[in-house]
Amino acid sequence: MDHRPVGVFDSGIGGLSILQALRAELPAEPFVYVADSGHAPYGERDDTHVIARTESILTYLRRHHHIKALVVACNTATAAAIAGLRRQHGDMALVGVEPALKPARSLTTTGVIGVLATQGTLASEKFNRLLAALEGPVRFRLQPCNGLAEAIEQATVTTDNEKTIALIDRYTTGIGPFGTKPGEIDTVVLGCTHYPLVADIIQAAVGPGVRLLEPGRPVARQLRRLLEESGSLHPARPHGQPGSASFLSTGEPSLLARAAQQWLGLGSASVQYTPIGTAPAKN
Numbered sequence: 669m670d671h672r673p674v675g676v677f678d679s680g681i682g683g684l685s686i687l688q689a690l691r692a693e694l695p696a697e698p699f700v701y702v703a704d705s706g707h708a709p710y711g712e713r714d715d716t717h718v719i720a721r722t723e724s725i726l727t728y729l730r731r732h733h734h735i736k737a738l739v740v741a742c743n744t745a746t747a748a749a750i751a752g753l754r755r756q757h758g759d760m761a762l763v764g765v766e767p768a769l770k771p772a773r774s775l776t777t778t779g780v781i782g783v784l785a786t787q788g789t790l791a792s793e794k795f796n797r798l799l800a801a802l803e804g805p806v807r808f809r810l811q812p813c814n815g816l817a818e819a820i821e822q823a824t825v826t827t828d829n830e831k832t833i834a835l836i837d838r839y840t841t842g843i844g845p846f847g848t849k850p851g852e853i854d855t856v857v858l859g860c861t862h863y864p865l866v867a868d869i870i871q872a873a874v875g876p877g878v879r880l881l882e883p884g885r886p887v888a889r890q891l892r893r894l895l896e897e898s899g900s901l902h903p904a905r906p907h908g909q910p911g912s913a914s915f916l917s918t919g920e921p922s923l924l925a926r927a928a929q930q931w932l933g934l935g936s937a938s939v940q941y942t943p944i945g946t947a948p949a950k951n
C-alpha cells in the first residue's frame with residue numbers, strides 16, 4: 669500500500685480525458701495533474717522542446733509531490749520522450765498514451781481507419797514503427813490537426829466552438845469518406861488527448877455509424893496493473909470516498925479550473941499557478 673499520489677500531465681487540458689478514466693478505474697488514488705499551458709502546444713514544436721518539458725515536469729513532481737507513478741497523458745510527449753524517461757526514471761511506474769491503432773485494426777470491418785493526431789505524433793519514430801507493424805490488411809489515413817488542441821483550449825474559456833467545428837470539418841473532410849460501406853472509414857482513432865473532449869463534435873462530422881476510439885480506459889487499466897504488481901495501490905477509503913485531485917498549471921490557471929469542473933464534474937477545482945522552469949538538456 670502506498671499513499672503517495674500519481675502524477676498526470678499534458679501540455680494543457682487534454683489529459684483530463686485520461687484523468688477522468690483514471691479516477692473511474694482507481695477511485696481511491698490521489699492524483700496531481702499538471703497542465704503545461706505556459707509551454708504549449710506541444711504538437712507543432714520540435715522534439716527537443718517536448719523532451720525538455722517532460723523531463724522538467726517529472727523531476728518537479730518527484731521532488732515536490734513525491735509521486736509514485738507518472739501518466740504521460742499526452743500522445744505527443746509520449747512519442748517524443750517516454751523512452752528517455754524510462755532510461756532515466758527506471759525506478760518509477762511510467763505509463764504513456766499512444767494512438768489506438770491496434771484496437772482499431774481489430775474493430776474495423778471496412779478495413780479503412782482514420783487517425784487524427786498532432787503533427788508531432790504522426791511524424792514521430794515511435795508512431796511510424798507502430799504503423800509499419802500494423803499496416804497491410806488494413807489502411808490508415810493519417811490527418812495532422814494543426815491548431816485543433818489550441819482551439820479546444822480556447823473554447824473552454826470563450827464557450828465558442830466555432831473554430832473547433834471549422835477545423836474538425838476541414839480535417840475530417842481531408843481523409844473521408846466515412847461510413848460502413850467498403851472503402852469508407854468506419855473507425856477513427858483520436859490520437860491526441862484533447863480530442864475526446866470534443867468527441868460529440870467529431871462524431872457529428874463523421875456520422876453516427878463511425879466508431880471513435882480513445883485511450884482512457886486501457887491507460888487506466890495499465891496503471892492499475894503496474895500499481896498492483898509493485899504493491900503500491902492506495903488503500904480503499906472509508907465509505908468509498910474518492911481520492912483527492914490537485915491541479916497545477918504553468919499557464920493561465922482559470923482555464924484548467926474551468927476545464928476540470930466541466931470534464932471531471934468537480935463542483936470547484938482550485939488550480940495552483942506553478943511555473944516549472946525547463947531543465948538544461950541531459951546527454
Ligand code: DGL
Nearest residue numbers: 679682710711743744861
Ligand atoms: N494533448 C496532446 C496530445 O495528446 C497534444 C496537444 C498539443 O499539441 O499540445 O498529443
